[in-house]
Amino acid sequence: MERYNAACNAVSPVAFSERQFSNIGLQKRLYRHVRETFGLSAQMTLLAIRKVAGSYRSTREAIKEQNKVLAVLGKPLKTLTEISFREHGAICYDARVLSIGRNRVSIWTLDGRINLRYSKPAYFPAVATVTQTDLVYRDGAFWLYATVEIPDVEPADPSEYLGVDLGVVTIATTSDGATFSSDATEKVRQRYGRLRGILQKTGTRSAKRRLQKIAGRERRFKTDTNHIISKQIVCAAEGTKRGIALEDLKGILLRTTVRHDQRERHHKWAFHQLRSFIEYKARRTGVRVQVIDGAYTSQQCSACGFVHPDNRSSQAAFCCLACGHTENADINAARNIAARAAVNRPIAVCSPDTGGEVESQACKEHGATYGIMPPTEVGGS
Ligand SMILES: [Zn+2]
Incomplete structure (x- = not known):
């Protein structure tokens, strides 16, 4: 998690200064460098780069929305600033990297893949497709936050x-x-x-x-x-x-x-x-x-x-x-x-x-x- 966020923090200034917020564009520009410097797997390198690109895109969208209202109120508009990532910020896995089984989940670590048992909360919807899973470190424990799509x-x-x-x-x-x-x-x-x-x-x-x-x-x-x-x-x-x-x-x-x-x-x-x-x-x-x-x-x-x-x-x-x-x-x-x-x-x-x-x-x-x-x-x- 620390290595992944360090990688994000290396990618962020480049993304910001070059205004490069597309996954593909940023991957082309930095994949090799990040992979060699931080020793992450190919998929984890891509995830780090995508987290940075995604953060900039969603922040830019949020600012755009806020500015619509600020303009109505005649207040100064907000501008995009460089994003930095916390040491223990979430790792955002997509469905391909982290697979959730019925009661086990497989996660890649710096020391290889590990297979962990997990329990699903009762409120977890039955008809849901997991689109993204975030690994979050909170109060001394690791949690998986699953984003689900419900029709x-x-x-x-x-x-x-x-x-x-x-x-x-x-x-x-x-x-x-x-x-x-x-x-x-x-x-x-x-x-x-x-x-x-x-x-x-x-x-x-x-x-x-x-x-x-x-x-x-x-x-x-x-x-x-x-x-x-x-x-x-x-x-x-x-x-x-x-x-x-x-x-x-x-x-x-x-x-x-x-x-x-x-x-x-x-x-x-x-x-x-x-x-x-x-x-x-x-x-x-x-x-x-x-x-x-x-x-x-x-x-x-x-x-x-x-x-x-x-x-x-x-x-x-x-x-x-x-x-x-x-x-x-x-x-x-x-x-x-x-x-x-x-x-x-x-x-x-x-x-x-x-x-x-x-x-x-x-x-x-x-x-x-x-x-x-x-x-x-x-x-x-
Ligand atoms: Zn009246």
Whole structure:
């Protein structure tokens, strides 16, 4: 593992400086050199080179996606920087190099091939093709992370949607009124945060090792929480034959990029992950996910459609200035999200060019004109 990552670190600067991120191109350029310098097998040499090329390609794609949003927000764009690999970073095997038998796995080592017994967890899907296996060193033990391909279930065409509002204090709220708070993950974050502070002050080598360990534990706890929440949301939609409605990334970012402290960063990370978990679990069970324009979902009344910033009397409470409808603010937003997905209609915004399609009404207090959307029915919730 150490030799493999050392090889990756030798390949990376060349790949970066020559902008050579294709497997074939990088192999042509460096195969012989890496093989001779690091004494890896032919296949392991190729895997090291491919890990570097793959890391650059996926990082470049991720930056491209982030920059789309940053451009909308008028913020400085990110650029690709040289990637370095950790001493005990994962070895990424493809199906040809690492073969997984029913209860044994064969792995190449510097001292030849070894055959190891392994146990498959109960949740491992029966109808799955293993496409890639990563050998990971974690807390003093070796683990195999198998990436599996599961056939998608053709999504049904639902007439109703379960709206999900993703937030900061409350991680997720559904249009059925279910809420998932961030209390538990926040407590863990704070506990580890204090410990982190102490260890950082200590600064010894063993303190650094412990820091890495707790970072991993904290991350896995949050990931586990997101798995539980996303599973419950997908089950709720599947059980009632509804689709799931989520707001687009832009709406979430516009609401949450105000502060940049640790807490904010953690939550942003958490709901990006939660989103992707909801999406893939939904794909697996044939639940359609509809992404809607999230503009004004928090300012709009889910009963009469009136949009106004003052409809939000506090962070938690929604009170419609037009019809007097009151509701928990997150649930109100989730209902709007559900309704927008069901009709997929364009959204009225408070600008003069909403034209004849939407009625508009002058706001008495601000003098501005806000659009009124027709009343929406959020069926069954
Ligand atoms: Zn209203």
